[in-house]
Amino acid sequence: MLERLAASFSTENYWELFQLVQNSVLTAAVLGLMGGIIGVFINLRRAGLVVHGIAEISFAGAALFLLMGLDVVLGSTLGAVAAAALIGVLSIRDREVSAVTAVLMPFGMGLGILFLYLYQGRTANKFGLLTGQIVGVDDMQTRTLISVAVLISVILILIWRPLMFSSVDPQLAAARGVHVNLLTIAFMVLLGGAVAMSVQVVGALLVLALLVVPSAAALKVARRPVVVVLLSCGFALFSAVAGIMIAIMGTVPISPYITTISFLIYVVCLLVGRRQRARFAAVTADSMN
Amino acid sequence: MTDPALQLEAAAVGFGARSLWSEVDISLQRGEFLAVLGPNGAGKSTFLKVLLGLQRLTAGTVEVMGRPVRRGSSQVGYIPQHHQLELETPLRARDLVALGLEGHKYGLPWVSRRARRRIDELIEQVGAQDYAQRPVGVLSGGEQQRLRAAQALAGDPGLLLCDEPLHSLDLNHQRAITELIRQQAVDRGAAVVFVTHEINPVIEHVDRVLYFARGAHRVGTVQEVMRSEVLTELYQSPVEVIEHRGRLVVMGEHSEGTHHA
Numbered sequence: 001m002l003e004r005l006a007a008s009f010s011t012e013n014y015w016e017l018f019q020l021v022q023n024s025v026l027t028a029a030v031l032g033l034m035g036g037i038i039g040v041f042i043n044l045r046r047a048g049l050v051v052h053g054i055a056e057i058s059f060a061g062a063a064l065f066l067l068m069g070l071d072v073v074l075g076s077t078l079g080a081v082a083a084a085a086l087i088g089v090l091s092i093r094d095r096e097v098s099a100v101t102a103v104l105m106p107f108g109m110g111l112g113i114l115f116l117y118l119y120q121g122r123t124a125n126k127f128g129l130l131t132g133q134i135v136g137v138d139d140m141q142t143r144t145l146i147s148v149a150v151l152i153s154v155i156l157i158l159i160w161r162p163l164m165f166s167s168v169d170p171q172l173a174a175a176r177g178v179h180v181n182l183l184t185i186a187f188m189v190l191l192g193g194a195v196a197m198s199v200q201v202v203g204a205l206l207v208l209a210l211l212v213v214p215s216a217a218a219l220k221v222a223r224r225p226v227v228v229v230l231l232s233c234g235f236a237l238f239s240a241v242a243g244i245m246i247a248i249m250g251t252v253p254i255s256p257y258i259t260t261i262s263f264l265i266y267v268v269c270l271l272v273g274r275r276q277r278a279r280f281a282a283v284t285a286d287s288m289n
Numbered sequence: 290m291t292d293p294a295l296q297l298e299a300a301a302v303g304f305g306a307r308s309l310w311s312e313v314d315i316s317l318q319r320g321e322f323l324a325v326l327g328p329n330g331a332g333k334s335t336f337l338k339v340l341l342g343l344q345r346l347t348a349g350t351v352e353v354m355g356r357p358v359r360r361g362s363s364q365v366g367y368i369p370q371h372h373q374l375e376l377e378t379p380l381r382a383r384d385l386v387a388l389g390l391e392g393h394k395y396g397l398p399w400v401s402r403r404a405r406r407r408i409d410e411l412i413e414q415v416g417a418q419d420y421a422q423r424p425v426g427v428l429s430g431g432e433q434q435r436l437r438a439a440q441a442l443a444g445d446p447g448l449l450l451c452d453e454p455l456h457s458l459d460l461n462h463q464r465a466i467t468e469l470i471r472q473q474a475v476d477r478g479a480a481v482v483f484v485t486h487e488i489n490p491v492i493e494h495v496d497r498v499l500y501f502a503r504g505a506h507r508v509g510t511v512q513e514v515m516r517s518e519v520l521t522e523l524y525q526s527p528v529e530v531i532e533h534r535g536r537l538v539v540m541g542e543h544s545e546g547t548h549h550a
Contacts, residue, residue: 040379158395165392168378168385171369172440175341176393177361219377223424225398228379 010249017248023142027149028240031201031210034149035240036233037156038194039215041187044167048212050087053101054195057083057108059204061196062129063115072129073144076199081192083108088188092181112204132203132255141200149197152190163187164225201240202255209259210236217266220273235265292355294319294448294480295340300349302335309335310501311348315508319447319478322471322494324485327501333484336501337450340482341367354447361393363444366479368437368451368470371458376426382436383421386411389440411439414473431462435469442473449474451483455490463490488515489536515539 018025042051061079062072083104091097112129156163166173166180174180198210214235215228222228243258293316301311309332317323325333338344339351342360351357354364380388386408387400400408412421415435420428425436434454441449451470455463471494474481483491488498488511498514500507502523507514514520515537520528528541 043377044375044379157397160398161388161392161394161396164380164398165388168374168380168388169369172367172389172437173392174343175361175365175367175369176389178393219379223377223379223426224381225379225384 014249018245021244021248023139025241025244027142027145028201028244029237030146030149031197032214032237032240033233034153034194035198035210036214036218036231036236037153037229038191039211039213039232039236040218040228041156041163041167042191042212043215043219044164045187047191048208048216050084050097050101051191051195051211052208053087053105053108054080054083054192055199055204055207056105056112058192058196058199059129060108060112060115062199062204063112063119066121066129067115067119073141073196073200076129077148077193077196079108080196080199081189084188084192084195085185088185091188092184128203129199130203130205131253132201132206132258145197145200148193152193152197155186155190159183159186202258206255206259209255209262210240213262213266214239217262217269220266220269221276235262239265291319292352293317294321294354295323295482296350296352296355298350300339300346300351302332302339302344303347308347308504310504310506313349313499313506313508315499317448317480317482317497319480320475321496322475322481322483322491323497323499324483324488324491324495325499325501326485326488327506331501331503333501334452336499337367337452337482337484340448340450341365364447366441366444366446366449366474368434368441368449368454370453370456371430371434371437373430374425374428374433378424378426380425381422382417382425382428382432383408383412385425385436386417386439386443389437389443407443411442414442415439415469429462430458431465434458434462434466438466438469438473445477446474447479449479449481451481451485453485454483455485455487460490467491467494492535492537511537 042048058076058080062076065075066072087097087100087104090100116129162173162178163183165176166178166183170180194211195207198207202210215232217235218228218232222231239258239262242261243254246257247254295315295317297313297315300313302309303311315323325336327333335344339346340353340358342358342362353362387404390404390407390411391400412418415438417432417435417439420432425433428436437454449470454466454470458466467490470481470483475494485491488495492511495511497508498511500514500520500523502520503525505523507519507523515530517528517530520530520539520541524541526541528539531538531540
């Protein structure tokens with residue numbers, strides 16, 4: 001197997017090849033930045049699994065639109081935003097959303113598989129929805145993906161303080177006049193959009209690699225808000241861009257590279273974070289003696 | 290004479306046909322410390338919600354500093370019940386205090402020089418300088434509660450509401466937080482409404498008590514309210530209040546017996 005993998009690599013005409021995919025690299029970079037920002041809130045609100053649920057509904061939406069011959073990005077966006085908003089409303093009512101997510105997840109997946117089965121077109125398109133297809137995005141889609149990702153990032157920065165306040169201490173935030181419930185819905189809609197965009201890069205199954213893993217890694221090593229966001233964005237951007245740049249040398253799809261790189265970053269951060277904490281504990285113990 | 294910090298007249302709250310409490314009249318001057326006591330479900334938290342503007346009265350009026358209650362008013366500071374913040378919360382102690390000051394504002398999350406100065410002041414007021422730069426998640430319950438006090442004091446409130454702020458803190462921290470609240474609020478001329486299960490940790494600071502039980506209530510000084518015959522009448526079942534070295538023990542046949550007061 002390793003030989004097959006090694007044989008599939010070639011660095012010949014690398015830069016010519018790179019120019020063909022530079023749209024994809026740019027898109028992946030912008031999506032990485034967005035993922036880095038929204039990921040901080042996903043981790044803070046413990047919504048990691050919810051993201052996975054939304055991704056699968058998003059997959060169903062995309063598969064349906066593919067089957068009907070409509071725009072796949074639009075289909076996955078509609079599916080993701082609808083699922084996210086529904087979960088948001090339910091979470092406001094009783095805060096226990098994991099069961100709802102668990103119910104929606106297989107349903108979405110099943111529908112998606114049905115739509116793909118009925119679809120008669122290229123099988124590459126089919127597989128792409130689940131595991132990523134960014135190398136194939138056209139100019140039009142590139143523009144859509146980048147604009148939506150930038151829009152989501154800008155909105156997140158503008159609502160940063162109230163959203164952070166209501167994520168950390170909803171009770172106090174409500175008392176201070178923050179519209180906590182409205183922000184929850186707004187956040188979920190943004191999350192739906194972010195998931196739908198990321199599905200185009202890494203596919204429905206691997207969205208967590210772009211939206212959750214980078215910020216989870218950043219949170220292991222940093223606590224200062226600005227540093228957490230910068231690191232998280234940096235990690236996401238690096239995994240996405242490096243993943244594509246390695247992938248074009250061979251025939252293996254890009255997703256395994258992206259997920260592996262982001263996983264390795266997480267492991268390194270986990271170890272660094274442990275050392276930091278151990279050193280910190282030693283310092284505190286010293287000062288108490 | 291200035292307006293009272295808090296004034297309720299014939300105030301009542303009910304849900305549907307059920308009345309939670311009614312005919313509450315109370316006027317709290319700046320610098321006064323009111324303890325709100327009573328068993329769970331008697332309406333203590335609802336009382337706080339009314340003062341925060343999160344719950345409407347079904348009858349009567351409520352005014353803070355001479356104005357009708359408004360949600361999110363900077364005249365009202367609020368220290369919620371202690372809950373441990375997540376270890377990985379991406380905030381330092383001073384960032385948490387900053388949320389108390391500007392967390393409700395939309396727009397670029399830029400902290401102005403003036404805000405930074407104010408945050409330094411608040412941190413100093415609550416004695417949190419030593420850990421101002423530390424991540425909030427690693428701080429102890431007492432340290433986190435000090436930061437919540439700093440958040441509550443951010444708007445320089447005329448009325449400070451505390452919802453069982455000592456809950457799950459050890460005795461030392463209980464004393465420190467209580468002292469802090471008294472110092473920062475009462476000495477600066479703010480009134481304090483302190484909801485608690487236990488009157489003893491705050492008993493030396495309490496000017497008046499508002500005691501809710503079974504849809505009724507009593508207002509008065511500790512000596513006036515915390516008496517066997519008064520609480521017996523309020524609970525409509527025998528209750529005995531025993532004083533021991535300045536501490537009060539309330540015993541009754543009802544299930545919550547010795548928990549409160």
